[in-house]
Amino acid sequence: MTKPQGIAVLGATGSVGCSTLDVIARHPERYRVVALTAHRQLDKLFEQASLFHPDYLVVADAESAARLRARLAEAGLGGEVLHGAQALEQVAALPEVDAVMAAIVGAAGLPSALAAARAGKRILLANKESLVVAGSLFMDAVRGSGAALLPVDSEHSAIFQSLPADYAGDAESAGVRKIILTASGGPFRQRAAEALLHVTPADACRHPNWSMGRKISVDSATLMNKGLEVIEARWLFNVPPSRIDVVVHPQSVIHSMVQYRDGSVMAQLGSPDMRTPIACALSWPQRIEAGVASLDFFAMGDLTFERPDMQRFPCLKLAFDALETGGDAPAVLNAANEVAVAAFLAERIRFVDIPRVVADTLDGVSASASRSLADLLARDDEARRFAEERVGSC
Numbered sequence: 001m002t003k004p005q006g007i008a009v010l011g012a013t014g015s016v017g018c019s020t021l022d023v024i025a026r027h028p029e030r031y032r033v034v035a036l037t038a039h040r041q042l043d044k045l046f047e048q049a050s051l052f053h054p055d056y057l058v059v060a061d062a063e064s065a066a067r068l069r070a071r072l073a074e075a076g077l078g079g080e081v082l083h084g085a086q087a088l089e090q091v092a093a094l095p096e097v098d099a100v101m102a103a104i105v106g107a108a109g110l111p112s113a114l115a116a117a118r119a120g121k122r123i124l125l126a127n128k129e130s131l132v133v134a135g136s137l138f139m140d141a142v143r144g145s146g147a148a149l150l151p152v153d154s155e156h157s158a159i160f161q162s163l164p165a166d167y168a169g170d171a172e173s174a175g176v177r178k179i180i181l182t183a184s185g186g187p188f189r190q191r192a193a194e195a196l197l198h199v200t201p202a203d204a205c206r207h208p209n210w211s212m213g214r215k216i217s218v219d220s221a222t223l224m225n226k227g228l229e230v231i232e233a234r235w236l237f238n239v240p241p242s243r244i245d246v247v248v249h250p251q252s253v254i255h256s257m258v259q260y261r262d263g264s265v266m267a268q269l270g271s272p273d274m275r276t277p278i279a280c281a282l283s284w285p286q287r288i289e290a291g292v293a294s295l296d297f298f299a300m301g302d303l304t305f306e307r308p309d310m311q312r313f314p315c316l317k318l319a320f321d322a323l324e325t326g327g328d329a330p331a332v333l334n335a336a337n338e339v340a341v342a343a344f345l346a347e348r349i350r351f352v353d354i355p356r357v358v359a360d361t362l363d364g365v366s367a368s369a370s371r372s373l374a375d376l377l378a379r380d381d382e383a384r385r386f387a388e389e390r391v392g393s394c
C-alpha cells in the first residue's frame with residue numbers, strides 16, 4: 001500500500017476548509033492531515049484537531065495559541081501549536097506536506113500560498129486573491145519550483161477539466177477560441193438599480209445556489225467575484241482578457257466552458273457543491289468519492305443564459321479594466337475591494353458604495369510595475385489606506 005499524502009489545510013475552519021476535511025475524512029487511506037490553520041475560530045479548530053490529529057496547528061496570535069494548547073493538553077491531544085503569519089508559511093513548506101489546500105480568504109492568503117509554490121508542493125488553490133494580487137510572481141514561482149497548481153474555484157476547475165490534458169498555457173496551439181466563465185448572477189440578479197440602494201449584508205450573503213464565506217458571498221452579489229475570477233483565469237490558463245467571456249447562468253449547473261476553433265464547446269457540469277472541485281484537485285488525474293449526489297437531468301429544469309449587466313454591477317468592468325491596465329492595478333483593485341466589503345459587512349457603507357470605493361482607489365493609487373512580494377504588499381497597503389479614507393467619506 002502506498003503512503004498517505006500529507007496535507008496542510010490553510011483556512012481549515014472556513015467554508016472551503018470544512019468541505020476539504022469532509023472529502024479527506026472519506027479517504028483516510030489516501031490522505032493524512034499534517035497541519036490545520038485558522039484565524040480566530042478556536043472552537044472549530046479544536047473540534048477538527050480532535051478528529052484529524054494534525055501534527056501542527058496555526059492560529060492568529062500568541063494568546064489564542066496558549067488557549068488552544070491548554071485545551072489540547074486537557075483533552076490528551078497532541079499537535080504543536082504555532083501562531084502568526086510566518087507560521088502559515090512554515091507549515092505550507094514542511095517536508096512531510098505533499099499538498100497544500102490554500103483556503104484562507106483575501107490577500108492574507110498570498111504569502112503562505114506562495115511559500116507552497118516556492119517549496120514545489122501540489123497547490124490546491126481556492127484563494128483566488130493570490131493570483132489577483134501577484135499573478136505573474138505566483139506563476140513564476142510555480143514554474144521555477146516545478147510545483148503542481150490545481151484550481152479549486154469551481155469555474156477554473158471546470159475550465160481545467162475542459163482543456164486538453166496536456167494543455168501547457170498556449171491557447172492558440174490548443175485551438176482554444178474562448179474561455180467562458182459562467183456566473184450565477186448572485187442574489188441581486190433581478191433587482192432594479194434603485195432597490196440596490198437598500199440591500200443589507202444579510203441580503204447579500206443569501207446566495208441562491210452556493211453556501212460560502214461572507215466576503216466571497218458579497219463579491220458574488222457585486223459580481224466582483226466574477227471579475228476576480230477573470231483575472232484568476234488569465235494567470236491560470238495564460239489567456240488575454242479578450243479571450244475570456246462571462247455568461248450569466250443562474251442555475252449554476254454548467255460551471256464553465258471552453259470554446260474551440262472548430263466550434264466545439266467543452267463544459268463541466270455538476271451540482272453546486274465545492275466538494276466536487278476540491279476532490280478533483282486532491283486526486284487528479286484520478287477521481288474519488290466526494291459525497292456529492294449525481295446530477296438528476298430529469299429534475300433539473302431549464303438551463304438559461306444572460307449577458308452580465310455591467311451598469312448595475314460595475315465591479316465586473318472595474319476588474320476587466322484593472323487587468324487591461326496591468327502591473328499592480330489588480331492588487332489595488334483587490335485591496336480596495338477587501339476594505340469596501342468589510343465596511344459594507346460592518347454596515348459602514350451601502351452596497352452601491354462598494355464599486356465607488358474601488359473605482360476611486362484605482363484612480364487615486366497609480367499602478368506601477370511591482371515585481372517583488374514586498375512591492376506588491378506595499379501597494380496593497382497603500383491601496384487599503386486610500387480605500388479606508390474613501391470609506392470614511394461615504
Ligand code: NAD
Nearest residue numbers: 011012013014015016038039104105108126127128212213
Ligand atoms: P471563509 O471566510 O469561510 O474562511 C476563511 C478561512 O481563512 C477561515 O479558516 C479563517 O479562519 C481564515 N482566515 C481569515 N482571515 C485570515 C488571516 N488574516 N490569516 C489567516 N487565516 C485567516 O472563506 P471561504 O468562503 O472558505 O473562502 C476561502 C477562499 O476560497 C477565498 O479566497 C474564496 O474566494 C475562495 N473560494 C471560496 C469558495 C466557497 O464556496 N466558499 C468557492 C471558490 C473560491
Ligand code: MG
Nearest residue numbers: 153154155229
Ligand atoms: Mg468561483
